[in-house]
Amino acid sequence: MVPELPRVIGHRGAAGLAPENTLAGLRVAAAAGCTWVEVDVRLSADGVPVLHHDPALARGRTHAEHIAHLTAAELARTDVGARFSPAFAGCTVPPLWAALAEAADLGLGVNLELKADDGDPDGLVAATAAVLAGLESAPPLLISSFEQPAVAAARRRLPDIPRAVLVRRIPANWRERLESLGCCALNVGNRDAGAAGVAAVRAAGFAVTVYTVNDPRRARRLWDWGVTSVFTDRPDRVRG
Numbered sequence: 001m002v003p004e005l006p007r008v009i010g011h012r013g014a015a016g017l018a019p020e021n022t023l024a025g026l027r028v029a030a031a032a033g034c035t036w037v038e039v040d041v042r043l044s045a046d047g048v049p050v051l052h053h054d055p056a057l058a059r060g061r062t063h064a065e066h067i068a069h070l071t072a073a074e075l076a077r078t079d080v081g082a083r084f085s086p087a088f089a090g091c092t093v094p095p096l097w098a099a100l101a102e103a104a105d106l107g108l109g110v111n112l113e114l115k116a117d118d119g120d121p122d123g124l125v126a127a128t129a130a131v132l133a134g135l136e137s138a139p140p141l142l143i144s145s146f147e148q149p150a151v152a153a154a155r156r157r158l159p160d161i162p163r164a165v166l167v168r169r170i171p172a173n174w175r176e177r178l179e180s181l182g183c184c185a186l187n188v189g190n191r192d193a194g195a196a197g198v199a200a201v202r203a204a205g206f207a208v209t210v211y212t213v214n215d216p217r218r219a220r221r222l223w224d225w226g227v228t229s230v231f232t233d234r235p236d237r238v239r240g
């Protein structure tokens, strides 16, 4: 099942316009015209899925500031907005449930990129499934991960949610990867996305999405090649 993906997906919310992976970022993405966003999901110390890209709160800081060593309550008190701009001071690391509730209110579909680099892909997927089970209404979803075991776990625990294989470049065995994980889409890095590779994957019936595209001319070229969607930090500039 291929979800109806738009030509533009807000990356980490709208990371060029608002602090990434925050509720404010979702609101800014929606205000800029996005109908879908991508967010990064990882587990807090107490096993709560939260939105954050890096394993640590700030790049290169101490061990104690790793997301996996902080509770969801501590993260909900941690300002990640001021480092983007004083106008966003007070934005914190949200739990996934709050982000999905906000997205549903805003009418946004969400690509959940599962960051299982801290070790426990099945635990991350199990906790995500528990969050989804507790939601009154879930937005349209797509699950992806660089970590193949996380995609496999999503297939077992959340079989009805569409899945994507996430790679930096299109691998030689792309068809086998997509089919063996029951995926509908290949999410590819912008630097290595080429016309022939895109055409081959599209011709086989899969969606192709490309990250991260902040140049509108590049986005147009990718769409001309048949790319389904681009992830952008700047949905004010890259418009479908």
Ligand code: G3P
Residues within 6 Å of the ligand: 011, 012, 038, 040, 053, 113, 144, 166, 187, 211, 231
């Ligand atoms: O999911 C697409 C893209 O977000 C993958 O790269 O490092 O920005 O999470 P990254």
Ligand code: MG
Residues within 6 Å of the ligand: 012, 038, 039, 040, 113
């Ligand atoms: Mg991501």
